[in-house]
Amino acid sequence: MIGQRLQDPHHVxxxxxxxxxxxxxxxxxxxxxxxxxKNGGNPFLFAFTAPKEHELIDGEEHGGVKCTTAAxxxxxxxxxxxxxxxxxxxxVNVVMxxxxxxxxxxxxxxxxxxxxxxxxxxxxxxxxxxIEVDHERNQRPGTLWNGNLGExxxxxxxxxxxxxxxxxxxxxxxxxxxSLHGRSPESIYDEIMHHWDKSxxxxxxxxxxxxxxxxxxxxxxxxxxxxxxxxxxxxxxxSEAGDGETRGGGLPSTVDAHMQSKTTKQEVQTDTMxxxxxxxTMRGTVPAEVQDVLGELVKPQIRFIDLVRSAMMRKIQDAGxxxxxxxxxxxxxxxxxxxxxxxxxxxxxxxxxxxDTSGSMGDDDIRYGISQLQVLGNQTEGFVCPCDAxxxxxxxxxxxxxxxxxxxxxVGRGGTVLQGFFKDxxxxxxxxxxxxxxxxxxxxxxxxxxxRPRMDVVWVITRPDHTAFKPTFGRVxxxxxxxx
Numbered sequence: 143m144i145g146q147r148l149q150d151p152h153h154v155x156x157x158x159x160x161x162x163x164x165x166x167x168x169x170x171x172x173x174x175x176x177x178x179x180k181n182g183g184n185p186f187l188f189a190f191t192a193p194k195e196h197e198l199i200d201g202e203e204h205g206g207v208k209c210t211t212a213a214x215x216x217x218x219x220x221x222x223x224x225x226x227x228x229x230x231x232x233x234v235n236v237v238m239x240x241x242x243x244x245x246x247x248x249x250x251x252x253x254x255x256x257x258x259x260x261x262x263x264x265x266x267x268x269x270x271x272x273i274e275v276d277h278e279r280n281q282r283p284g285t286l287w288n289g290n291l292g293e294x295x296x297x298x299x300x301x302x303x304x305x306x307x308x309x310x311x312x313x314x315x316x317x318x319x320x321s322l323h324g325r326s327p328e329s330i331y332d333e334i335m336h337h338w339d340k341s342x343x344x345x346x347x348x349x350x351x352x353x354x355x356x357x358x359x360x361x362x363x364x365x366x367x368x369x370x371x372x373x374x375x376x377x378x379x380x381s382e383a384g385d386g387e388t389r390g391g392g393l394p395s396t397v398d399a400h401m402q403s404k405t406t407k408q409e410v411q412t413d414t415m416x417x418x419x420x421x422x423t424m425r426g427t428v429p430a431e432v433q434d435v436l437g438e439l440v441k442p443q444i445r446f447i448d449l450v451r452s453a454m455m456r457k458i459q460d461a462g463x464x465x466x467x468x469x470x471x472x473x474x475x476x477x478x479x480x481x482x483x484x485x486x487x488x489x490x491x492x493x494x495x496x497x498d499t500s501g502s503m504g505d506d507d508i509r510y511g512i513s514q515l516q517v518l519g520n521q522t523e524g525f526v527c528p529c530d531a532x533x534x535x536x537x538x539x540x541x542x543x544x545x546x547x548x549x550x551x552x553v554g555r556g557g558t559v560l561q562g563f564f565k566d567x568x569x570x571x572x573x574x575x576x577x578x579x580x581x582x583x584x585x586x587x588x589x590x591x592x593x594r595p596r597m598d599v600v601w602v603i604t605r606p607d608h609t610a611f612k613p614t615f616g617r618v619x620x621x622x623x624x625x626x
Contacts, residue, residue: 185426306355
């Protein structure tokens with residue numbers, strides 16, 4: 143039964159009455175979700191969350207799980223008992239949506255290598271915009287924010303705070319801004335970090351927003367203990383901050399703990415499709431953004447590595463059928479001791495990567511794009527050439543093994559003019575390549591067809607929200623699968 147979904151395996155409830163009150167809160171919220179949208183229900187969310195367990199926890203760690211608000215690992219929903227006790231039924235509904243969309247949009251794999259706390263802010267902005275737009279589309283009664291979840295904080299105000307022009311309210315905030323609907327978390331993160339790098343609040347030692355923008359001195363009272371920053375007193379990002387302490391970053395905490403998923407992507411997709419089908423039979427609606435995710439499942443997708451390997455394998459197979467008469471096998475033919483057979487030709491795949499280092503490319507896009515080249519393995523060799531408004535031929539990195547990828551230099555950060563690369567690389571580096579890989583956000587000039595190289599070209603677009611890019615030649619793949 144729905145009423146039995148909430149469990150208390152760690153006995154964190156003060157008494158049976160407290161547990162019963164929270165159990166009723168979860169069960170009545172689920173009952174409301176079961177209704178049609180015009181009556182305030184959300185059949186899709188009901189179908190997605192009902193089969194999963196809901197577990198009470200407190201501020202201590204239990205089985206590797208620690209959470210001060212709410213979280214999900216894809217298999218269970220975890221509710222901090224103090225946090226849940228403060229929420230209304232409508233607020234429980236919002237938090238359930240928030241947690242579920244993080245799972246459905248597979249946010250656990252997004253923004254690798256980014257500042258984790260700041261990345262969580264960008265992810266929350268994406269999820270909350272989806273919730274708000276879906277709420278308005280279905281004309282559900284009631285308000286979403288304010289109350290116990292905190293005041294909505296538009297991105298413009300957050301950026302104004304980072305710029306030192308605005309002080310955040312003392313009460314809790316919710317990273318909610320409907321105007322961000324449709325934007326990717328990567329683009330939001332890049333915009334935040336663009337202001338962060340120039341912020342007068344930023345500590346030059348640890349990078350936290352812990353300084354008074356007027357005086358340039360730390361706002362954190364002493365004494366500071368390790369591992370706090372010796373210059374401002376902020377704790378490292380990812381660590382737990384106690385009362386009066388600032389965690390690395392200096393932004394207000396997000397509404398939930400962003401856990402790593404314990405489900406595979408295939409399991410999430412199966413759950414999502416099942417919930418969508420059940421919602422239809424219940425005369426409910428499926429959020430448009432979820433429909434986009436489901437649409438991607440039924441369309442065949444070609445990954446970047448599939449195209450690159452295909453180009454390399456054609457050359458390997460062709461070369462593998464040839465004998466190398468310049469080299470002979472050490473063992474001669476038994477029937478004729480003076481006769482040797484030639485060795486089979488072994489082809490070493492070669493690739494050339496043009497890395498867009500213009501100002502429109504975020505640092506995370508560049509890092510993530512370079513990291514994907516690791517799938518080429520150690521049995522290949524290639525070059526990584528940085529390019530913005532100019533081609534930086536003197537900074538080309540030769541890659542003979544995966545460790546050499548660390549030698550890639552990010553230079554330029556100006557405009558984006560890639561024409562010179564295609565025009566001059568045959569003279570600078572030769573044409574003995576199986577494939578040319580272009581890692582870019584797609585905001586670049588149009589390459590004349592006359593500069594089309596003789597080998598395959600794969601355009602790897604780092605911005606999944608840039609869907610209008612159509613090159614003159616070559617094939618296009620998205621580095622990230624979906625914009626949410």
